[in-house]
Amino acid sequence: GAGVSQSPSNKVTEKGKDVELRCDPISGHTALYWYRQSLGQGLEFLIYFQGNSAPDKSGLPSDRFSAERTGGSVSTLTIQRTQQEDSAVYLCASSLAPRGGQETQYFGPGTRLLVL
Amino acid sequence: EDQVTQSPEALRLQEGESSSLNCSYTVSGLRGLFWYRQDPGKGPEFLFTLYSAGEEKEKERLKATLTKKESFLHITAPKPEDSATYLCAVRNQAGTALIFGKGTTLSVSS
Secondary structure: OOEEEEEEEEEEOOOOOOOOEEOOOOOOOOOEEEEEEOOOOOOOEEEEEEOOOOOOOOOOOOOEEEEEEEOOEEEEHHHHHHHHHOOEEEEEEEEOOOOOOOOOOOOOOOEEEEOO | OOOEEEEEEEEEEOOOOOEEEEEEEOOOOOOOOEEEEOOOOOEEEEEEEEOOOOEEEEEEEEEEEEEOOEEEEEEEEHHHHHHHEEEEEEEEEOOOOOOOOOOOOEEEEE
């Protein structure tokens, strides 16, 4: 079956521009996660969606970052007024509804963002 | 504070030379320890989940073990295709995210 898909695969933008990154989770997965992977750093949690519950936004680094999930499926991560330190790989993952926190997260291929 | 530390940062092996990767963790109430493999330019690929001390899981040349403070990923007779970055993670207290270590980059030469 199809895995998690992300688009675009690569994005080059100029400092100060807004960017939108898209994630299509695995069909039937109600939980969706965004992470960021910077050069030399581990994966850093950004935001979590589960069904119709309020998202956990505790990992968003600044108010320039926002995300939404429409219809419980596709998600868009938006970065406003991009800065050079936003350059990283943005990874999306999805899982079945957490029950006791034991659900496996499956990752997409990522979007490589470069801010010039 | 929940934390994951992996060692070594990098490991070079000859084909057939077995070794182990370490993942030390600090978490309030373990809700699963996860191992992923990541190839360059790709997203992490799930390998194993371990839930309780003493648990072991195997897949081909890989075997993961868990104690109360750390996990090991044992690689037996590795092949060049095992070259990748191996990531360890634990679930955070809220159960909403994984906390990752920085990974161990394994290079296996023939």
